[in-house]
Amino acid sequence: MKKIIALVLAVLFVCGALAACGGNAGNNTKATADQKTDATTAAKSDFKAGFIFLHDENSTYDLNFINAAKAACENLGVECVIKTGIPESNDAKQAALELVDEGCGFIFADSFGHEPFILEAAKENPDVQFAHATGTRAHTENVANFHNAFASIYEGRYLAGVAAGMKLNEMIESGKITAEQAKIGYVGAFTYAEVISGYTSFFLGARSICPTATMEVQFTGSWYDQDAENEAATTLIKNGCVLISQHADSMGAPTACEDAGVPDVSYNGSTVDACPNTFIVSSRIDWTPYLEYAIKATMNGEAFDTDWTGTLATGSVVLTEVNEKAAAAGTQAKIDEVKAKLESGELHVFDTATFTKDGKTLDSYMADVDTDEAFTPDTEVIADGYFHESEKRSAPYFDLQIDGITLLNTNFG
Amino acid sequence: MTIMKKHKSERDPLFHVVRRTDISFGKAMLIRVLAVLAALVLCGIIIVLITGENPFEMYKYMFDGSFKTPRKFWAMLQDLALLLCVALALTPAFKMRFWNIGGEGQVLMGGLGALITMKLLGDDGAHLPHAVILPLTILAAIVFGAIWGVIPAIFKAFWNTNETLFTLMMNYIAIQIVLYFQFIWSGGSNTIPIVNAGRETSTYAGWLRLPAEIDPSFTGSTVVPSSSGFLLNIIIVAVLTVAVFFYLRNSKQGYEISVVGESENTARYIGINVKKVIIRTMIISGILCGIAGLLIVAGTDHTIDTNSARGYGFTAILVSWLAKFNPFYMILTSFLIVFLQKGSIELASKTNNIINSNFAEVLIAIIIFFIIGCEFFINYKIMFNPRKKRKEAEA
Numbered sequence: 053m054k055k056i057i058a059l060v061l062a063v064l065f066v067c068g069a070l071a072a073c074g075g076n077a078g079n080n081t082k083a084t085a086d087q088k089t090d091a092t093t094a095a096k097s098d099f100k101a102g103f104i105f106l107h108d109e110n111s112t113y114d115l116n117f118i119n120a121a122k123a124a125c126e127n128l129g130v131e132c133v134i135k136t137g138i139p140e141s142n143d144a145k146q147a148a149l150e151l152v153d154e155g156c157g158f159i160f161a162d163s164f165g166h167e168p169f170i171l172e173a174a175k176e177n178p179d180v181q182f183a184h185a186t187g188t189r190a191h192t193e194n195v196a197n198f199h200n201a202f203a204s205i206y207e208g209r210y211l212a213g214v215a216a217g218m219k220l221n222e223m224i225e226s227g228k229i230t231a232e233q234a235k236i237g238y239v240g241a242f243t244y245a246e247v248i249s250g251y252t253s254f255f256l257g258a259r260s261i262c263p264t265a266t267m268e269v270q271f272t273g274s275w276y277d278q279d280a281e282n283e284a285a286t287t288l289i290k291n292g293c294v295l296i297s298q299h300a301d302s303m304g305a306p307t308a309c310e311d312a313g314v315p316d317v318s319y320n321g322s323t324v325d326a327c328p329n330t331f332i333v334s335s336r337i338d339w340t341p342y343l344e345y346a347i348k349a350t351m352n353g354e355a356f357d358t359d360w361t362g363t364l365a366t367g368s369v370v371l372t373e374v375n376e377k378a379a380a381a382g383t384q385a386k387i388d389e390v391k392a393k394l395e396s397g398e399l400h401v402f403d404t405a406t407f408t409k410d411g412k413t414l415d416s417y418m419a420d421v422d423t424d425e426a427f428t429p430d431t432e433v434i435a436d437g438y439f440h441e442s443e444k445r446s447a448p449y450f451d452l453q454i455d456g457i458t459l460l461n462t463n464f465g
Numbered sequence: 466m467t468i469m470k471k472h473k474s475e476r477d478p479l480f481h482v483v484r485r486t487d488i489s490f491g492k493a494m495l496i497r498v499l500a501v502l503a504a505l506v507l508c509g510i511i512i513v514l515i516t517g518e519n520p521f522e523m524y525k526y527m528f529d530g531s532f533k534t535p536r537k538f539w540a541m542l543q544d545l546a547l548l549l550c551v552a553l554a555l556t557p558a559f560k561m562r563f564w565n566i567g568g569e570g571q572v573l574m575g576g577l578g579a580l581i582t583m584k585l586l587g588d589d590g591a592h593l594p595h596a597v598i599l600p601l602t603i604l605a606a607i608v609f610g611a612i613w614g615v616i617p618a619i620f621k622a623f624w625n626t627n628e629t630l631f632t633l634m635m636n637y638i639a640i641q642i643v644l645y646f647q648f649i650w651s652g653g654s655n656t657i658p659i660v661n662a663g664r665e666t667s668t669y670a671g672w673l674r675l676p677a678e679i680d681p682s683f684t685g686s687t688v689v690p691s692s693s694g695f696l697l698n699i700i701i702v703a704v705l706t707v708a709v710f711f712y713l714r715n716s717k718q719g720y721e722i723s724v725v726g727e728s729e730n731t732a733r734y735i736g737i738n739v740k741k742v743i744i745r746t747m748i749i750s751g752i753l754c755g756i757a758g759l760l761i762v763a764g765t766d767h768t769i770d771t772n773s774a775r776g777y778g779f780t781a782i783l784v785s786w787l788a789k790f791n792p793f794y795m796i797l798t799s800f801l802i803v804f805l806q807k808g809s810i811e812l813a814s815k816t817n818n819i820i821n822s823n824f825a826e827v828l829i830a831i832i833i834f835f836i837i838g839c840e841f842f843i844n845y846k847i848m849f850n851p852r853k854k855r856k857e858a859e860a
Contacts (some may be wrong), residue, residue, distance in 0.1 A: 108813070108821045135814045136821065140656065141773065142766045146540050153534050165656045168768070172659070464648050 099130040099158075099351050101343075102151030104144060104170070106163035108136040111276050112320035113301040117162045117185070120339035127340075128347055140165025148173035152180055158350040160343065161185070164246075174198040181350040185339070186246070188423045188447045191359040201342050202446035203362030206253035207394050208335030208369040210401045212317045213257020214390050215333045215374065215383045216295055219315050220262040222380035229294055231264040237288025238269045239281050239298040239305045243462040247271075249441060249448035250299045253401050254317070255457055260406065261386070266456055268293060271463035278302040287460075289314050306331065315378050322372040332379045333387075334372045341367045361446040364395050402439035407454040414439075419449040480849045493843045500839030504832040511828070518816065526815045527808030541807055543695035543765070544775075546702040547757060548799040551774075551781035553702075553709045554753030556790050557746045559782075560713060562726040563621065567632030569778025570639030571613045571751050573771070575758025577643055578602075578609030580660065580769045583672070583762075584650070588661040599673070602763050610755020611748045613639060618747030622740035636778065640771045647770055659767045673697060673763040698760045705753065710792040722746055754778075787836065801836075805829040 101121070109115045118134065125132035133156055138147045144166040151159050152173070160183045161170045167187040174182040174197050183199040184190070190200035220234045236258060240247040251269055259265045270288055272280040281304025285296050289312050297317040298305040303326060309316035310327040318327075318334040342362055349356035362368020374384045393399035404414050418429035421444045433440050433449065441450045453459065509520030531541040551568050558565035582605040586593045617631035650657045661672075674697060713719040725732045725742050732739050757777070762769055780802055787801075788794035809825030 108823070110823075133814065135810065137810065137813065139772055139775075140770065141775075146536075149536055150534070150540075153536055165770070168656065168659050 099128075099347075100133055100154065100156040101125055101130050101347050102133045102148070102154065102156030102159040103135065104138045104147050104151070104159065104161040104166060105134065105136045106138060106140065106166070107276060111301045112303070113275065114162060116320050116336055117339055120343055121160070123340045124343035124347060127344060128351070130347060130351070138166070140169070142169060145169040145173045148182070149176070152177050157181065158183070158347050160346075171195060171198055181346070181356075183342075183346050186447055188445060191445050192422050199346065199356065199358055199360065200446055201339075201346070201357075201360040201362070202442065202448070203337040203342075203366075203368040204364070204442045205335065205337050205369055206249050206401050206441050206448065206450070207364055208337070208371060209250050209254040210257035210394070211371055211387050211391055212297070212333055212335040213254040213259075214261055214387055215379060216254070216297065216315075216317050217258040217261025217265060218380040218383045218386055219295060219332060219378075220258065220265055223294060224262070224264075233292065233294060234262050234265045235291075235293050236265060236267040237285065237291065237293030237296045238267055239284040239288070239296065239300055240269050240271045241275045241300040241463075242273065243271055243459070243464055245451040246448045247299050248453070249450035250319075251297075252407075252450060252452070252454055252457065253441075254297055255454075256401060256406055257390075259456065260390075266458070268458045268460055270460045272300055273463035274300070276301045278304040281305045282308045285309060286312070291460075322375075324372075324375050328375070328377065330378050331375045333374045333383070336370060336372070337362065338368055338370045359446050361442050364391060400438035402441055402450060404434060404437055404439065407456075409452055409454050411455065414452070417452065419444070419451070421445050421449055477850045480847050483846045483848050485844060485846050488843055496839050496842050497836065500835045500842075501832065504835035507835075508828045508831055511831070515824075516816075523812060523816075526812045527805070529815070530807035530809070530811030531804050533811075537807070539695055541803055542699050544803045544807070545796075545799050546695070546699045547760060547775070548777050548781060548784060548803055549795055550702045550705060550757040550760065551754060551777045552784040552788075552795045552799060553705055553792055554750050554757060555781050556709065556785050556792065556795070557713065557719075557722055558750045559785055560726050560790050561722045561743065561746050563618070563743060563747065564629045565614070565617075565632050565747065565750055566629060566779065566782060567613065567617065567635045568754055568781055569774045569776065570632070570636035571610045571754030572758040572761070572774040572778055573636075573639040573643050573769070574613040575606040575610035575755030576762035576769050576773050577639075577646065577758070578605035578607075578755065579759045579762040580646070580657070581605065583660045583767070602673070603759060606755045606759035606763070607752050608755070610753070610758060611751040614747045614751020614754065615744060618744045622743045643769055643771050643773075656770065657768045661767070672767065673759065695765070698764045701756070701760065705756070706792045706796065709753075713790075713792070718742075718745070783833070805832065 101124075103117070103121045105114045105117055107114045109118050114136065118136075121132055121134060133151060133154060135147050135151070138144050138161075140163055144161060148159050148161070148170055158181050159170075159173070161167075162185050164186045167184050167189055170182055170184050170187075171189065171193060174180075174195050178197055181197050181199070183201055185201055187200040190198050216236060220229075220236075223229045224231050224234060236255065238251045238254070240251060251267070255265070255267045258267075268288055268291060270284040272284050274280060277300070281298065281300050281302050283304075285298070285305040285308035288296060289308070293314070295315050295317070296305055296309050298319055301320060303323065306316050306318050306323040306327045309330045314330060315332055316323070316327060316330045317332050320334065320336050322331065322334050324331045339362075342360060345360075346356050371387065374387070390399065394401070408414075414434055416432060417434045417439065419431055419433045420429050421431040421433070431444050433444060439450060439452075442448060505524065509524075512518055512520045512523055530537065532538055551572060554571070555565050555568050579602045582598065582602045584590055586598045586601060613635060617626070617628050617635060620626040620631060621628045647657055713722065721732070721737050721742050724735070724737060725739055729739050732742070758774070761773055761775075766773060781799075784795055784798045784802060787798040806829070809829060812825050813821050
């Protein structure tokens with residue numbers, strides 16, 4: 053019996069060895085090709101940039117960052133070290149320190165909950181520049197090598213809302229729905245300022261085109277939960293919502309819309325491949341401009357912004373191509389027109405003349421801009437007739453629940 | 466015993482299986498080593514077929530995950546210690562055939578107990594001196610863990626409820642309670658800030674750590690341990706490992722646990738109070754889980770969220786079973802699990818996600834499958850029936 057085991061193992065080993073050799077042969081050519089590209093990039097720089105991502109590329113949110121990281125590193129000719137699946141715990145600090153060990157001069161983390169741990173790693177390594185997306189603490193912490201960044205994504209969502217409004221008008225004109233039935237459904241993750249700012253700007257964009265539009269919001273309590281997002285979208289559709297948008301990271305809502313034949317404005321990137329009949333347009337943050345700016349500054353030893361807000365002008369807030377099959381005619385032209393107005397400052401997303409809270413127009417609002425545990429409002433953010441979102445700090449702080457939007461539930465996590 | 470049905474022709478099967486009664490330790494280990502090697506070969510074949518990467522390079526990356534730098538090595542030891550601590554906690558209950566799958570919740574509650582004392586009594590709250598807070602932190606963690614462990618035990622002892630379901634459900638309650646504190650203490654951001662951090666005069670109140678003279682990794686501006694700051698956690702778990710080993714093997718209580726596990730009727734017959742043993746053992750189980758929570762919150766993270774127990778409450782079940790409930794073998798089995806986890810992260814990072822963490826998990830599953838599967842060959846012997854005899858039978 054020993055002999056048989058020995059024989060079986062011997063056969064396994066031979067297979068393994070052969071397979072390994074086969075793999076090697078295949079890899080050799082690839083390796084030389086790699087070396088070539090390495091050689092060309094190494095000529096430019098031996099700088100390393102490290103990235104810490106919460107999930108891997110199966111999450112649209114992280115995929116958006118992964119693509120930007122790869123593009124920025126490629127453009128600058130620096131080496132890109134990516135760590136995926138890093139939880140929002142001390143593990144994030146460990147991951148950052150490991151990246152420091154590997155020689156990264158710039159380290160970037162993509163998830164809100166990474167912040168306190170990345171901040172710790174930054175304090176410990178003053179020679180390395182740390183940047184954290186979506187965070188709120190850099191502008192008050194005074195740690196020279198710790199930076200926050202975000203983008204004025206509410207402008208992108210407003211434009212996506214314009215596309216939604218066009219679609220609603222088309223449906224009303226064709227007699228498919230009445231003006232009163234123009235109800236939008238929105239699948240949100242959590243009842244945080246980031247999400248509230250997002251759905252409100254989307255709604256205002258839609259209502260600027262279709263004045264009778266209303267909205268219902270359903271929260272899932274997770275940034276990534278395919279089943280919950282699918283179910284939330286289905287519930288909204290059953291409630292009579294004729295158009296769906298989302299601020300959560302899975303394909304749950306877009307696929308529910310495709311199944312039900314309901315038009316959908318998605319987020320983080322185009323879902324046209326999976327949803328060719330219902331996908332209208334998607335807004336997303338392109339992180340490439342920020343990463344290029346920050347990495348370049350680090351390489352040159354220059355200081356860069358502690359708290360950076362990307363805009364339409366920096367190319368950070370972008371819309372995907374409009375899917376002509378699902379969108380109303382003339383959508384792209386309308387988007388371009390509104391975009392020009394936003395860029396020129398002629399139009400403001402959170403113009404206080406366009407929304408009310410409890411039936412009243414606001415002329416003053418104190419928001420919690422400087423993070424503290426009690427969530428104390430500390431900064432006046434309404435001036436010159438509009439709410440100054442993402443100006444006092446990069447991360448959103450618009451948390452007003454305006455009239456016209458119904459929250460079906462709330463979920464703070 | 467034969468595993469194949471006799472054919473019409475009364476032909477003997479090719480082989481039959483015999484239970485082994487006396488396998489030497491060396492031979493058993495040899496079978497295990499061969500199983501790991503066979504698993505690695507199979508993984509190698511799969512890697513080549515699916516990705517075309519060189520499997521030896523992949524194994525090197527997996528090794529790097531735990532050993533490449535001193536920092537990685539320390540981080541591996543820290544995770545090993547925490548996983549081992551939870552496995553040690555579950556083992557007395559398992560030996561008693563009390564299926565405690567509530568380790569996750571017990572660890573979370575222990576951690577929450579520690580966090581509540583640190584926050585309310587430390588610089589964020591009552592400003593008590595460190596010497597007062599630390600014992601209270603330890604006590605709170607132990608009490609919280611013990612309470613979470615003893616509730617299902619009481620129900621089991623007096624009303625014979627199903628402990629598997631009960632402990633499992635207690636996990637979800639613990640998660641929701643932590644979520645509640647996450648909400649009220651985070652100002653809506655869902656992340657409880659690191660306790661007592663960010664103050665110039667921070668006394669690190671309630672933090673479990675070695676003095677700076679012994680462990681310099683805490684000095685300077687940082688407040689969360691970076692690498693060797695894990696030393697105290699590791700020492701504590703090492704002591705617990707020895708203690709649990711002798712408790713189970715040499716103490717009267719350890720003996721009572723195994724008798725109750727073998728047969729409750731026997732235990733009753735020889736005068737063991739079964740109810741008392743169940744409750745006492747689950748208190749111990751809960752206390753050890755509470756200590757794991759203490760090490761995570763007061764020793765490492767200084768904050769808590771629903772993932773703070775890292776799923777170790779469930780992984781530790783595997784660790785404990787693989788080691789056949791022997792605390793010293795558990796060092797090996799927890800090392801194996803942590804090594805594979807660290808390796809898979811490194812693998813994903815080094816291959817730029819060509820092999821992502823999901824694929825790495827497939828590889829881990831294959832390796833664990835082989836290790837569990839090889840137990841069959843340790844417990845049973847395959848006897849090949851001689852060809853001649855088979856021919857005779859045919860004739």
